Amino acid sequence: MSEHKDFLRVIVEEDLKENKYQEVITRFPPEPNGFPHIGHAKSICINFGIARDYNGFCNLRMDDTNPTTEDTKYVEALKDAVEWLGFEYKDEVKYTSDYFPKIYEYAVELIKMGKAYVDSITEEQMKEFRGTVTQAGKRSEFASRTIEENLDLFERMKNGEFKDGEHVLRAKIDMSASNMKMRDPLLYRIRHAHHFRTQNQWCIYPMYDFAHCLSDYIEGVTHSICTLEFENNRDIYDWVLNELNLTPPRPYQHEFARLGINYTVMSKRKLLELVNGNYVSGWDDPRMPTIAGLKRRGYTKDSIINFCDQIGIAKANSMVDVSQLEFCIRDDLNTKAPRVMCVLDPIKVTITNYEGSEDIEASYYPHDVPKEGSRKIPFSNVVYIEREDFSENPVKGYNRLTPNQAVRLRHAYIITCEEIIKDENGKIIEIKALYNPNSKSGNDTSGIKVKSAIQWVDANNCKKIEVRLYDRLYKNEAPEGLEDLNPNSLSIIKDALIEPAVITDKVDERFQFERQGYFYADPIDYSDEIPVFNKIVGLKDSWAK
Ligand code: ATP
Ligand code: MG
Ligand code: MG
Known part of the structure; x- marks a missing residue:
């Protein structure tokens, strides 16, 4: 108590x-x-x-x-x-x-x-x-x-x-x-x-x-x-x-x-209207404020109980900020969820001076999480990184990979960009890079300083997954009805790539995809052919005013 x-x-x-x-x-x-x-x-x-x-x-x-x-x-x-x-x-x-x-x-x-x-x-x-x-x-x-x-x-x-x-x-x-x-x-x-x-x-x-x-x-x-x-x-x-x-x-x-929670409707009549009108996939649509929806989204029972505890019991009506609910799930998963690497919008990187392949042992948890466990991440001369982690013409303060700036591949090596390959429309389709053999994470004697480490997956061993990204169901703080629905509350990425251990080892149902947020294997649509993951919540409050 x-x-x-x-x-x-x-x-x-x-x-x-x-x-x-x-x-x-x-x-x-x-x-x-x-x-x-x-x-x-x-x-x-x-x-x-x-x-x-x-x-x-x-x-x-x-x-x-x-x-x-x-x-x-x-x-x-x-x-x-x-x-x-x-x-x-x-x-x-x-x-x-x-x-x-x-x-x-x-x-x-x-x-x-x-x-x-x-x-x-x-x-x-x-x-x-x-x-x-x-x-x-x-x-x-x-x-x-x-x-x-x-x-x-x-x-x-x-x-x-x-x-x-x-x-x-x-x-x-x-x-x-x-x-x-x-x-x-x-x-x-x-x-x-x-x-x-x-x-x-x-x-x-x-x-x-x-x-x-x-x-x-x-x-x-x-x-x-x-x-x-x-x-x-x-x-x-x-x-x-x-x-x-x-x-x-x-x-x-x-x-x-x-x-009452902002950006949310809670009247069953209004929720029924969303279900009957197919504005959502059902009562358990991960965007719904229903228990079934929150559960399917990946919320834990502890996060919901903590939320109810934190907001307390009042005698006067007031509105709770939805970010408080999001805080509770983030807070709960921070100490529980294994950290893995997933690339949502891949761009190919060929490391021209690397030969062969290796398995990199990497802990699932950061130092401040008192849990044990690690997996092997395959590495070879072709990897995928996130498209937005490379910039040909970086803005000031951009600290990831650029033609003139090295970056670390998380848990692995430091790479530098050698050549950019584009298609006929000018879209970058591949980066040719060099790695530094002395820069391996945990054993780095290269002396090179980088400003950040980015997620990546090995081209030969990664798995394709479907990722469902959710935004708030309503665009208004105090939504009334259908006219306030956020038209962009769901986006589906069909060909995200994930490191193999997530699929093969299944150490958990919930993961932190590093730098992306917390994700949950959809309990209904997940299959071996198409592993589906729901984004539960981002890593920080991206809605902060
Ligand atoms: P709604 O108007 O959202 O459809 P309701 O009050 O008609 O909900 P009931 O099924 O009658 O829903 O509610 C069951 C219990 O849950 C009641 O004791 C009610 O007071 C409580 N309850 C319903 N909504 C809320 C809420 N937003 N906050 C706290 N308690 C609630
Ligand atoms: Mg009632
Ligand atoms: Mg009612």
Whole structure:
């Protein structure tokens, strides 16, 4: 547990000290209508994290009260996300729909107490009667129905005698409450739709405000943690649980600030739009802020957990800079990823004074990474270097290979440029170079000073790979919709070249391609014929303003 205690843990500790609860029980209650995103990761870390820290447990509950948008594929994605982040939920996944019979009974109870009624006004009237912040609402004439009438109508609603929208069940609270949500909130609505779990068993569905507090209570939840936009719903939460005179203890709702990240959208509706419109390859497209997307991109679970930890738990909404997430993965991989050499845009270098071939032993890790391991890098008289690591007419300060400036081939020798060969369009197709036999890395007696070392691969032994480079999905800091998409968020390089050990030894799935960034073998498209690597993140924050 981090040293600084967040306000939620302070509340939990106070409750435990006062013996309000025997055990801490939290829940993560997503609606299975989309893949979970990094915002959900935040909620998962909070709910499961608090349960773990206080030896309690956390339920994974599908809040499946909206039959038209929900699906089992989303349930699977939610389970995957929780498990991948390393958390365990107690027993099986729970579903609000499992409690439909019980929730129905509670509704009947409220009716019997005269605290709920069947209303039959139109939607427009309902809006009109609600009033405004400055003006009290007025109650519908149907609020004066007798308990018997209400019981009868509610049962017939359940039995499917009415069409969608014909009646609703409302709590009888206060049409002039300053909290607008308390103006006789809806408890049930009619919806003739197929539900992915209860099929056609129900045609009335409880509203969030009624189902959520009761599901929490039924599960014995103690701390019901949600995001700030539910602040005004807390009064209903308390009202329902109090009016029903339930056996204590009962849960209480606590709100924290929703995670927002710039250059990112997190509404599932907007993410679904990207998927359905084929703007991305799917929910797990490596550019998506979904857990599945981040995972496929190459993010580690530790980097995501560290990110959620670092941003903390706040009571006021704020925007987190996406570079903070990028920092977390870079920071995590810096101490884990083997360093290898890959050339994205190759240019041929023939070393005219080198004969034969050799294998150069090179460590996978720099000195400051406490990991062991090395590989053999083949070397011969033909290598490829990065096109941008040579300049015929260098700008001032250019410190790589030029006609007048030597460079070191990383782990190998120092070379100088002898001749430039161009095609008919003037494009450089080959460089003829000389190497210095006394300049071998680690054993350099040449006395030559070079300003940099560049990556290279041996022409005879390198492997061709596909590299997918990602940029931000949105070009605007506060993206709204499709018009803000970055048209250049994906570029594919089909013929990058990599040193053979990466493919043959497979020491890891994630690598640092030296001077390029961190890369991950795409878990879906990678094959022996076409090894595919995703760029996870660059080596430094190239977006720094
Ligand atoms: P969205 O509006 O992005 O589709 P949602 O709030 O409708 O998300 P749910 O599936 O209902 O998504 O959320 C499950 C849980 O995750 C809720 O407790 C919710 O508060 C939390 N959650 C969702 N988005 C975020 C976020 N951006 N930051 C923190 N918690 C979030
Ligand atoms: Mg929701
Ligand atoms: Mg939503």
